Amino acid sequence: MYDWLIIAIPVFPLVAVLLNGLLGSRYSHDIAGRIACSSVGLSFAAALVVFADQLQTGGVREVIAYRWIFGGDLNINLAFLIDPLSCIMLLVVTGVGFLIHLYSVGYMHGEEGFTRFFTYMNLFMVSMLLLVMGNNYVVLFIGWEGVGLCSYLLIGYYYDKVSAAKAATKAFVVNRIGDAGFLLAIFLVFYNFGTLDYTQVFAHAGQLSPKMATAIALCLLVGAIGKSAQLPLYTWLPDAMEGPTPVSALIHAATMVTAGVYMIARNHTIYDLSPAAMTTVAVVGGTTALFAATIGLVQTDIKRVLAYSTVSQLGYMFLGCGIGAYTAAIFHLMTHAFFKALLFLSAGSVIHALGGEQDIRKMGGLSKKIPWTHAVFLIGTLAIAGIFPLAGFWSKDEIMAHAFVHHHYVLYGMAAIGALLTSFYMFRLTYLTFYGRPRMDHHRAEHVHESPMIMIGPLVVLAGLSVIGGFPGVPPEDGWFHHFLHPSVAAGAAEAHGVGLGLVVGLMGVATVIALAGWGVAHYLYSARPEAADQLAARAPAVYTTLLNKYYVDELYDRLFVEPTKKLGQAWDWFDRTIIDGLVRGVGEMTEGGAWLSTWIEKHVIYAGLNVIGYANHLTARAWRKLQSGMVHHYAAIIVAGLFILVHLVVVWWTTGLSGFGVALK
């Protein structure tokens, strides 16, 4: 009955992409903005209807839009799966997406590439909807790549910023590393099941060998790590903050980066088969949560603090998945989408008010000048810090409680310390931005202004959601949210259990104390005694610089992976162009003297050494000769050498009975 409506959800923004992309230059920015927003609004409305239907009827609905690849053994449809999990994701994506689109109309007002921006944003919505709605791995992967591509385009939105271009490329390439793992997982699934549809795969998942289940789960995890910016592939996300702020809110906080969590929750059937993979997920999540939080402590760029906070919060979600608390992870995903979008957007409002300033050391005292922004930012901070009874409190507490109850005490400890740090750096951010004396220059201070209504409106709605967003999950483990999501992520024994009320309340109390402690320290360091923070930094300079430089991970990756690959490429290119020629000609030159047979070996050794050293000197002199001589005989030599190697290998295979190498190679 609602099939067409389900298909329409991604089609609305697609139509907007085509309209704005092809005809956008013919009409004004206003119209382009309206088309973009209304398309997402329509998707949201459709998602609400689908959600209402799901509430009534329950169950799983699959809709085939069209048969996409249908050849021999390969059978892939462009088809959608509507179940409680995808319903929640749909609502989050379209709802938060709609608010961010509205906000962007105000934020991007007057930008030259306004229409282009909204085309990319809508394209992102299409991809993200495909990602969460797909009923098979290939549609998921298309959405997965699509959001990565849009992320690339939107990070690099500011053409003229070189750093933006670098960040965009980095994000895409790092994501592709994850994608390679994801693709491998897809191929392994196909190899084992002969199909890529979720329903069939999960129905037969029980027949996987434990080893294979672990392999698939770990490969999927590699993909999830890349997309959701977990250790060790998190480095792209902070750099991605070069994009416009609404992009950071939509893509790099609320939706795209949570795709990894969604994917793990979606594949929980496979993860449940592999305790090893589950542990890995949990450890990755816990470590990232703590690790990113420590970096967030000292960052000075308002958006980067939020970026590390996002990485850290995503770590909590992974931790939740890893310990089997899928519902809690998805719950946290939802509340995080609310308050992190809120934080980013209000940070955008701050940046907007200050005319582009992002350094919190040059802010301060803004609470009076931009009261609305201040109020909603504070709500966001309270929510993420886990202050009772805001959204973040319920979802984060549930993950931590689950870890404690299931005896993952180390993980619980990591999460608790992470929560303390989170509370600290978020309140630090708030104090530095909104309180104390203004530290911006006079000119900027004069021009501070509150943002227009179209930006404040979505902020207020998101603030409201950040306050009440936790209540669907109350009481913990038994709220409406859990019952609704249960059919999608029922994780066997791991989820359902009875816990004493006392323990639950006790853990909540601990969480509250932790959050308040973080607040208190922040208040002491950044409000009560502002000079204390600098003293602290001065007392442990090594720690401070290491944190400020993000543990030098970027530099490490450059040294380890990026530079060597480039060097190898250059070296081989040089080899292609010169070395063969040089070597062979080098040998030729020394043989010129005649009577070479007798002294060949000595000369070969000596001259080869000299040739390598003196090669650079010869380079220019030889340049012209090279053009004419063309090295053609050396090229022929390469072919012969290649052929020689092949023959050689065949001889080896032949003599070893053909099979020895074959097994090794597979």
Added chain:
Amino acid sequence: MTFSLTLTPADLLLMLPELFLTLWLCVILTIDFSLPRFPKRNLAYLSVLGLAVVLANLIWFDRAGMTGTLFNHMFVVDRMAIFFKIFIVVTTILVILASIDYVKRFKFFKGEYYFLVLMSALGMMFMASANDLLSIFITLEFSTFGFYVLVAYLRDDPASNEAGLKFFILGVFAAGLLAYGISLVYGETGKLVLSDIAAAPATPGLIIGYLLIFAALGFKIGAAPFHSWIPDTYHGAPTPVTAFLSIAPKGAAFAILLRLFFISLAAFKPAWVLLLVLASILSMTYGNIVAIAQKNIKRLLAYSGIAQIGNVLIGLAAGTKMGGDAILFYLLTYLFANLGAFAIVIAVGNLINSDEIEDYNGLNRRSPFLAFAMLVFLLSLAGVPPLAGFIGKLYIFIAAIKEGLYVLLIVGLINVVISMYYYLVVVKKMYINEPVDNSPLTVSAPMQAVIYASLAGTLALGIYPQPIIDWVVSATMMFSHIVAPATAVAPSTALPFGG
């Protein structure tokens, strides 16, 4: 004197596309030298017209299911031959349209350029039908001869001359390898037709012969380690010729490789799977890594082409009908993406007279259309969904995983990541860097047609590939019986409940 040659009109009908094209290129040649005033541009359109007729003819053959063999099985017309002929004709049409502006650079013999392009196309159409070793040798040489001249067409440009000379010497060298290989195989078996050789037992001479033949064909497709001619030749040749050279001969050579490996060598699969796995890994890794260091877009595409061929070899290494399907499909996606990319290189080269990647800075501001099209083509080459290249890679990797070629798969996936990097470097330069010169660029009508056609192909093959997949699957039907499942190599292809 008695001739045992019997050719009925029905037999000749099977050769109609080739016969028509032969006739047509004689017409072109005659018009060219007998009517000096005839505009050369119209010769191009005339060539395209002839090729369009051939294309219609081939599509009719395909729809009507016209198949058969001629000349004692030397010349075979089956669905796969028709597929490759269509592949070659479409490439040729697009290349000729893309050449029209470029030909103005030639001082002399503008008309003969089209003649030679058609001649090469004819040679490659013969290659697609060649079914015995002698025909393979002759048709391969025939198609290459035109290219020897075309590569050196820019007589004023030392790079083009050098490229032509290198290509010629190395090409003749490869021909020598091929002839030697064929002589060994013939010497061991006494047979020439591919399906007859299949029954022969593996003897050392036979194996070395096959290796030599593989080396010659590997040279033709530019697979490592027989790739050494590619960068210089691609770099120096006139860009439309590079575009032609980078696509059509590879398709034609794969027609032969498929017949050779899947028919003649079907019984020795365990031995050659490893050979192809190695060649594939080497091509992909080498091509992708060296591409990173390139400063010239033609060289970049040359190395990227080596890597792409490595991907295609994965399908051959799979050694199943599905691998064959995947090869055909992949080649089509490669045709549109690579030709489109080269079309833009030609267009930009005509306008700013440079092929350096530096000069693509800010292309988006000078011509958003060219920049966007290039983005699509490069992303398709990189295998980003939902573009054609993605489905091609998916198809070919699925074919490999079904045979359990894990190592190949993992190397392939890593290479996909590496390739992303250098494609993105070009994208970054086009979209983000500042142009030196801000003047807008305009593209001529035929060039626009080529770019639009390539765009349409790249998008259609990605979004709605089903008709093409059906076609490809039916084109390789003949391999469904010949290649036995590789149970001897892979432990098991699927769990019992798998598809």
Added chain:
Amino acid sequence: MAQLFFFYLAGIIVLTSILVVALRNPVYSALSLLIMFFHVAGLYVTLHAEFVAAVQIIVYAGAILVLYLFVVMLLNLHREDRYHAQFPLATLLGVTILTEVILLMLQRGDSGAPVATPVIAPPTPAIGNTEAIGEVLYSTYVFPFEVASLILLVAMIGAIVLAKQDLFEQKG
């Protein structure tokens, strides 16, 4: 007797082939090539392929080699040493490949795999050698034969295109 001829001819062929690439004076190289062509023709004669032998001498030794010599002398080519630089590498590769081929042969002998039945030369047809070639060229091998004619066409046009441009330029 036949074997004696074979080894004599084959030996000379191998020797002169090496000389072609080993000698540094291009004229000497060309002359070694000439000797090789004659011996190859001799090999054809022992195989009863008189027509091929005749063609070998007329076309290769008569036409092509004379052309080579003309070019070499007209261009006044000097000793060319560059190509000799590959000698060590080439020797290495060549000797190893030879060893491996022998190894392969031995391996086959060891494994007891069936030895391929040697191809028996077709009995000399009743009609003459030349007629027989003519007949197969126009019946069995008509397809490659016709394609070869197209190659001649493309080679002719190609030669004109490449060579005559210089003439135009000299005029202009």
